[in-house]
Amino acid sequence: MTKFSQYNFNDAINKSLKEIHFEEPTPVQEAVISLINKKKDIIVQSETGSGKTHAFLLPSMNALTSDQEVQLLIATPSRELAYQIYEDTQAILKNYPEEYNAFIFVGGADRDRQRRKLEAHQPQIAIGTPGRLWDLISDNSLHVENVQRYVIDEADMTLDMGFLDVVDKITDKLPEDREMMVFSATIPQKLEPFLKKYMHGPQRVEIKNNSIIPKNVDNWLMFSHGRDKKEIIYQLMTIGEPYLVLVFANTKKTVDEIYQYLRGKGLKVARIHGGLTPRERKRTMKQVENMEYQFVIATDLAARGIDINGVSHVINAEIPDDLDFFVHRVGRTGRNKMSGIAITLYDPGEENKIDAIEHMGISFEPKDIKNGEIVEAVERDRRFTRKANQEKLDTKLVGYVKKQKTKRKPGYKKKIKKAINEEHRQQRKIKIRQERKKQRDARRNS
Template identity: 35%
Template sequence: MPDFIELGISIEMAGILKENGIAVPTPIQQLAIPVVLDGKDIIAQAQTGTGKTLAFILPIIEKIDTDADRIQALIVTPTRELALQITSELEKLVASKDISVLAVYGGQDVEKQLKKLEKRVHIVVGTPGRLLDHIRRETVRLGEISFLVLDEADQMLHIGFLNEVETIIRETPYDRQTMLFSATMPEDVRKLAKKHMREPQYMQVEKTQGPAETVNQLAVQTTDRGKQGAIMELVRTHRPFMAVIFCRTKRRVGRLHEVLKANGFSCEELHGDLSQSKREQVMKKFRDAEYQLLIATDVAARGLDVEGVTHVFNYDIPEDAESYVHRIGRTGRAGTKGLAITLFTAADRGMLNEIEKELNIRIKKEIMEGAKDKPSPAESAQKSRDGRKPSGKPHHRGVQGAKKPKSEAAEPGRRDKSLQGRKQDATGGKNRPASQGKQQMGAGKKRDMAPRGGKASTKQAGGSPNKSTRQGRTRGKR
């Protein structure tokens, strides 16, 4: 296996890498570094955690002209967290060199950024929105850059930055060297590359790498209603020092955060609706271990690299094998042991099987108490389509699949589906909860039954009482 010097990295830089505990290049570094040093455009398909950051920053550092008073390299990332992570890596490597690095991102004081830009800056790392702000202010000029890196390109386009990215690219010179890194290669990423790159060399580190051997894996079967109780029971049982809990959507992150906080857990939430300053505050506190659990969406946690994460919980099953590897890779880092626990329902079983098949692994499985009393996958699918409860076994409101939390009744978000059903009914929908239907039937019976004493209520078509009947009864009493 070649070392960094054999790849073309200077002896001085190789020594700095060794001081930082990096001695052997990863597969993506072996592929990318020589090609980038040769001045060619590259498209590299590699996931987070494969060492791709060093694959582009090492050649850039080697080729920076420290005598030139201009921005020479631009690195564009989808999230502020990733921008900060790349900036941190750069600053460690250029500490002994006369190279200046600046991170620009939303939520940061613009005036501070402007003051730094007045000085000499060689490398800018930024998010699309804030970069465009500086371009419009003409405080960042990209007309003379030599290197352009689009990192996590699939995520940038996924969260809607296509127009911004193309606007930024148009500000750069045609003869720049472009490096595009992406975990996946959807059609929009391919189109972007074809449009803005010159004969790029494509390289790929296996499409889906297996999970790290340092991460133990477990899948726990429960029900969707039982997930909140299950996650609380698992945290109490496994006692993580620090853990990341992944949810499918921002709304589910928010609901779970409310429930866990109400039950006394030390936790915070991380998703796209938070302001940049709030996200920075959340991440800083998590890195400082000021709270135990970080509840996050996939996009918000991109580039998340925090020492001390002992556990990862997949509250919602990942959509594919790549997402699964990315999520559980947040633990078991730097040779330490980690544990990844995935909650799944009967309806999720097919997705779990696909993940195991694609990664060629077998995940140990357990069943939470009560998880067997669940609808079949067909019933679950029907329930999601029409909002009605599946036929068969009686439906219980209690949490299935875990010990019942003491404050369950006060937990928000526990009854999402039943609430949704009531909302549909209130707006004239056809789908009424079964309990409501029974109440209405009961009310109908009471109206038809005559009260004691034989005084049945009779009404004419107009809705007023029958006067002749009432008068007849009065005469009879007399």
């Protein structure tokens, strides 16, 4: 089994790793660190929560010199992810000499103040969102002419959010011989022309999870029965003693509705979405980290950039439109081999969405809430097989069933059952005749 001590990192990194209790690399770290040390361009496809950040940080920081120039440039699509990477960087820099620095550049922060800071000196590590990085590069405040390693994190999200043109401009300003690393949960086809334009014989690394949902996460499915999901979420939050619950919704509007409902019920709830100011989101994240909140409601912005420790429960208030986000959401719990529970709520008419998730190889345990307890529920397949069988009845027979129910004559249930059984018997006979005809035709043709 590989240990971080085998990578010959400098003393400062080794001390920092010990302080944050990192001993063994994850599969993506083990696959990538040696390639970065060999100065290879790499394209890494790995799920959220697999340890991608330290996979590029550790070898890149190990190669830093004390020269006051940007040597490592990291572009990431969201402020939250930029702050997360910045905090991970600071945890490693903690044991470095004072002349080693990392600066963060994101929208919403004072641009003039950032420029003055850069006039004083350039950092060895620059982390930021594409728009702000480009602002500072284009006016020659941030000097990138000597960048040795360039990281684009969450590349698919960068594409989805429309930042690829800006990232293109940034990349064009970098040295030709810089090492380029692209990390992403998925590699969309639309990203390929950009990769081909700027990367030199990149090594592709794909880390596949043996099971999409970790074995230490219980994956539950709950049918709403047409009830208000906000009420169900409140019940789930108040059953048992969840340590930290993260609820996902698809839109800011729905997040706000759930947030207001739960606050009205007396729960202390935090919310995180793109409609809040960067300062509000940063403050909320600090409060969550300090365990001032037990319940957090968020859009998918949180799933792709915010690492909240200790999440015991994830609740999908809505099924995401992009099913890849389902995996990202559920990946927020069960971290560091701890147990977790993921709960997905669905309404009547959303069975096709559940089918699509199951088609990805994800299985659910059906659950329900009865008398204030979570109990086993009827298998979804059983319920919908029964419904499908009813729909297959002959139109005349359906009419007969409805008529008999309306009349409610003595023994009408037995008559209905008898009629249905007779219908099924006739259908079986027809099916057998059709099969025999196929066999005769096959023998005749042969």
